[in-house]
Amino acid sequence: MTAQPAAQRRTHYRTCNLCEAMCGLEIELEGEEILAIRGDPADPLSQGHICPKAVALQDVYADPDRLKHPVRRTPAGWEQISWEEAFDEVARQLKGIRERHGPDAVAVYQGNPSVHNVGTLLTAPGFFKALGTRSRYSATSVDQLPHHFAAWQMFGHPFLLPIPDLDRTQHWLILGANPLASNGSIMTSPNVRKRLKAIQARGGKVVVLDPRRTETAEAADAHHFIRPGSDVLFLLAFVNVLFAEGHVRLERLSDFTEGLEALREATLAFTPERAAGATGLEAAALRQIVREFAESPSAVCYGRIGLSTQAFGGLCQWLVNAVNVLTGNLDRAGGAMFTSPAVEMVRSKGFEEIFGRWKTRVRGLPEFDGELPVAALAEEILTPGEGQIRALVTSCGNPVLSTPNSRQLEQALGGLEFMVAVDLYVNETTRHAHLILPPATGLETAHYDLVFHTFAVHNTAKYSEPLFPKAEGAKYDWEIFEELRNRMTLPEGAELPAPRDPAEKLEQGLRSGQYGLSLEQLRANPHGLDLGPLQPRLPQRLLTPNHQINLAPERMLKDLPRAESLLGQAPSQLQLIGRRHLRSNNSWMHNSPRLVRGPDRCTLIIHPRDAEARGIADGSTVQVRSRVGCVEVRAEVSDRIMPGVVSLPHGYGHTREGTRLEVARQHAGASINDLTDELELDPLTGNAALSGVAVTVQPVA
Numbered sequence: 001m002t003a004q005p006a007a008q009r010r011t012h013y014r015t016c017n018l019c020e021a022m023c024g025l026e027i028e029l030e031g032e033e034i035l036a037i038r039g040d041p042a043d044p045l046s047q048g049h050i051c052p053k054a055v056a057l058q059d060v061y062a063d064p065d066r067l068k069h070p071v072r073r074t075p076a077g078w079e080q081i082s083w084e085e086a087f088d089e090v091a092r093q094l095k096g097i098r099e100r101h102g103p104d105a106v107a108v109y110q111g112n113p114s115v116h117n118v119g120t121l122l123t124a125p126g127f128f129k130a131l132g133t134r135s136r137y138s139a140t141s142v143d144q145l146p147h148h149f150a151a152w153q154m155f156g157h158p159f160l161l162p163i164p165d166l167d168r169t170q171h172w173l174i175l176g177a178n179p180l181a182s183n184g185s186i187m188t189s190p191n192v193r194k195r196l197k198a199i200q201a202r203g204g205k206v207v208v209l210d211p212r213r214t215e216t217a218e219a220a221d222a223h224h225f226i227r228p229g230s231d232v233l234f235l236l237a238f239v240n241v242l243f244a245e246g247h248v249r250l251e252r253l254s255d256f257t258e259g260l261e262a263l264r265e266a267t268l269a270f271t272p273e274r275a276a277g278a279t280g281l282e283a284a285a286l287r288q289i290v291r292e293f294a295e296s297p298s299a300v301c302y303g304r305i306g307l308s309t310q311a312f313g314g315l316c317q318w319l320v321n322a323v324n325v326l327t328g329n330l331d332r333a334g335g336a337m338f339t340s341p342a343v344e345m346v347r348s349k350g351f352e353e354i355f356g357r358w359k360t361r362v363r364g365l366p367e368f369d370g371e372l373p374v375a376a377l378a379e380e381i382l383t384p385g386e387g388q389i390r391a392l393v394t395s396c397g398n399p400v401l402s403t404p405n406s407r408q409l410e411q412a413l414g415g416l417e418f419m420v421a422v423d424l425y426v427n428e429t430t431r432h433a434h435l436i437l438p439p440a441t442g443l444e445t446a447h448y449d450l451v452f453h454t455f456a457v458h459n460t461a462k463y464s465e466p467l468f469p470k471a472e473g474a475k476y477d478w479e480i481f482e483e484l485r486n487r488m489t490l491p492e493g494a495e496l497p498a499p500r501d502p503a504e505k506l507e508q509g510l511r512s513g514q515y516g517l518s519l520e521q522l523r524a525n526p527h528g529l530d531l532g533p534l535q536p537r538l539p540q541r542l543l544t545p546n547h548q549i550n551l552a553p554e555r556m557l558k559d560l561p562r563a564e565s566l567l568g569q570a571p572s573q574l575q576l577i578g579r580r581h582l583r584s585n586n587s588w589m590h591n592s593p594r595l596v597r598g599p600d601r602c603t604l605i606i607h608p609r610d611a612e613a614r615g616i617a618d619g620s621t622v623q624v625r626s627r628v629g630c631v632e633v634r635a636e637v638s639d640r641i642m643p644g645v646v647s648l649p650h651g652y653g654h655t656r657e658g659t660r661l662e663v664a665r666q667h668a669g670a671s672i673n674d675l676t677d678e679l680e681l682d683p684l685t686g687n688a689a690l691s692g693v694a695v696t697v698q699p700v701a
Contacts, residue, residue: 013040013526014464017116017442018053019585020452021183021190022046022460024528025054027467034058044530045460049191051183052583052595057442059592061468065660066424067438068471078426078436083475083483086435091487093418093434094131097391103132107389109377110138111397112586115451119439119478120422122450122502124395127481130488134358134367135389137374142403143305145368145687146313147186149355153553154321156351156543158369159454162321162336163187164300165534166195166457169334170204171292171299175231175320176306176691178214181580185304188449188456193219195457204296207289209234209281210306211577212605212647213640224289225642228575228692230279231303232312232563235319236270237279238290239263242326245287247294251328256539259552263322266557269564278566280642294327298334306577310691312563314684318556325549330538337534338541341453342461342517343509351545361387365686373686374403375678381412391418400428401587401653404676404688405628410656422480425588426660428653439477440470448506448522461510462528463519478502559684571644573694574610576626578650578672587651590664602669603636605647606697611637614698621700624648624670626693628677631670632700646697648672 012027024043028036037055041048060066070086071078097105108128114120128136140148148158164172164187177185179192189195196206196219206220209231217223226234242248243264250257272283279286293299301323307316321330329335356366360376362383377399381389392413400406400413406428413419413432421430422437430436439445447464470476475483482499490496503519510517515531522529544550583595590596604622616622618637623630624646633648641647653671654664672690680689 012467014467015447015449015462016050016054016057017447017449018056018589019183020185020188020455021051022188022449022452022456022462023050023054023190024462025050032468040527042527043462044528045456045458046190049194053585053589055594056589056592059594060424060441061443063591065591065662066441067426067436068474069438071436073434086437087483087487090420090435090437090484094391094488097417098132101390102387104135104387105389106131106133106391106393107135107137107377107380108133109374109392109394109397109399111395111399111402112139112143113396114138117396117445117477118448118450118506119445119476119502120395120481122505123478123481123485127485127488130485131393135380136371137377138371139374139397139402140371141373141375141686142309142688142690144186144308145685146308146317146682149314149368149685150317150321152354153555154318154550155541156545157346157348158354159346160338160541160543161186161455162324162330163339163455163457163534164302165334165337167198167533169199169298169300170202171296172196172199172204172206173289173293173299173301174206174208174216174220175301175303176210177302177304178210178216178580180215180219181582182304184457186455187302187304188452192216196220205292207292211642211645212579214579224281224285227278227280227571227642228306228577228645229310229312230566231307231310232315232319233270233275233566234279234281234286235316235323236267236563237272237275237286238323239319239326240267240270241272241287241290242294242323243267245291247290248326249328250325253325253328253330253538253549256542256547257325257549257551258546259550262552262557266552266560274567277568277570298332299327299329300324300335306691308687309689311680311682311689313682313687313689315556315559315563318553322551325551331536333533338537339454339456340459340514340531340535340537342513342515342531343448343450343453343506344513345450345454346543348543351543361385365681368686373681373688374399375681375686375688377403378405378409378412378678381416382408390416392416394419394421394423394429394433396423398427398429398587400656401651401671401673404673404680404690405678406653406671406673407629408678422477425591426658427588428656428659431656431658437480439480440474443467444470444474445476446503458533459531460528461515461517461522461531463522465523465526555684562683571694574697575645576624576672576675576693576695577645577647577691579647581649584649584651590651590654590667591661593663596663596667600634600667602633602649602652602667604633604697605636605638605641607641607643607645608637608639609643610646610697611635616697616699622697623700624675624695624697626675626677626695629674631674633670646695648675
């Protein structure tokens, strides 16, 4: 018998694409077996750091629940069909509904993972354009829309987002964010703990405001509790003190900034004393926070999801930017800076009006940058009449667990004429689909982080080759979207061209970028290229009509009376907020055996005072009720939460029948979005107000 050759050991380098951090991985293999996944010390951004999520790449690749072929839902269950049959049926159904009811009767929902995949990013828009629909929704309006709205109004483009220059700042003020759990969000920053400690080591300071004493707050120099939804008053009072105490110093920004006096006048009424009652933060503490920030040699204010997912998200992100401008900390080392990515995402030649060009039928909610608020999706499906949504295409999303009032959305999905999902799993959302088209997964695909290089705290570029070939009969996401686009645009019976590899578009983007790179160069540098620290880019980067920073956008000023109505108010009910864990980013990560190990993380954190008043013991089961729904969950009594506030994590609720997520079902938890309210929005931007939902909590007998 001939001896078989020994399997060859090799090392593969790639970027982890499971969250925004872009950690470099060093994957050791023997043949086709993964022996180890470690951090790549030669990666110029992550420098050897990884978090526990990195090992989940292996779990997803090997997951027995992962779909590898198209499936059709039948009365007898899911049946495997051919790609040709699946593509033909999708095109036939979507064309038919479009012809009978118009293009807007077909809706699109893009989930968070869509931006973590270069193939989807570069090819899905072509398919969606071919549909001709204005009924477009995404996770943006439950996550980050206020950031883009403020950037558009102040700097002229929704992707002109200033990023904290963490590696050079002396003072970091963090509002409604927990970067030690998120690895940075709209701030790609692997190993935040190391960067935070470096700020402290060079004599700087880190200050956190949050209703919960988070992992980041524990590591910071100071933490202050603040009531959910009141951050806008804190920020308005912050600006008030900057003007009142003479801390405003625009320096070089004064040459291209307008609206200074208008902003001063607009914030006159918002003194720290008036804001104290609603925020729970004493006036003296607020003034001290302002003074320390303003007197630091460099400082940066950073606000994330806790600010965005509330009723004043747009105002909050505007004011975060304004604080950085007023103190001279925009576009300078150690402040908030604009990145210089190898592939430029901001290609507009000037300012464009991208708000309110069309609206939803039922509530008249405005579009922003081509998308409608996802909080309106269910009612647009359920409400009869002209323009009613009758078909839905989802891409890498699970809105049943990630958008408000998910029970209503479940009801809506059940009544669709047709639904198709591009997804790896039969999950809480895709179980309603008529067809699921599963793409090849992370380790089988090439990768370049188009979006997150644009959000990174240091300029780098990195291209990852596939580790494994895709399974036999599988298709890449870009092949799926290209096939669907061709079938929607070409005459029936026409010869369909082969799908175009998006590497061609990526090559064009690299060559036309400011560094003039090529894929060949990136392939020759598998650890990635260091393109240097963030650099000043203003005023050349500005795209406002007059090429000035607009400190006082008219839309923001008109919304201030709504914020003023908060002054002196205190909530009468418990307020519900979410939270994130390092091992959990999206709901599908709960099907990774490695990531769900350990104690139950889906608990309701409640302050001892609130627990005692309701007869709730630590570890007991409680019922949490809001206007829209009710869940039962285990109570975790802790002083890490502010009195009057309770916290439930995001992404759980794996109790729905008909899913194929075996590991997740064993760690089902309760869905926070069975409690969040689709009627609660930021009226300025249309973003869902998921934070600060009024709830009652009582023990379960």
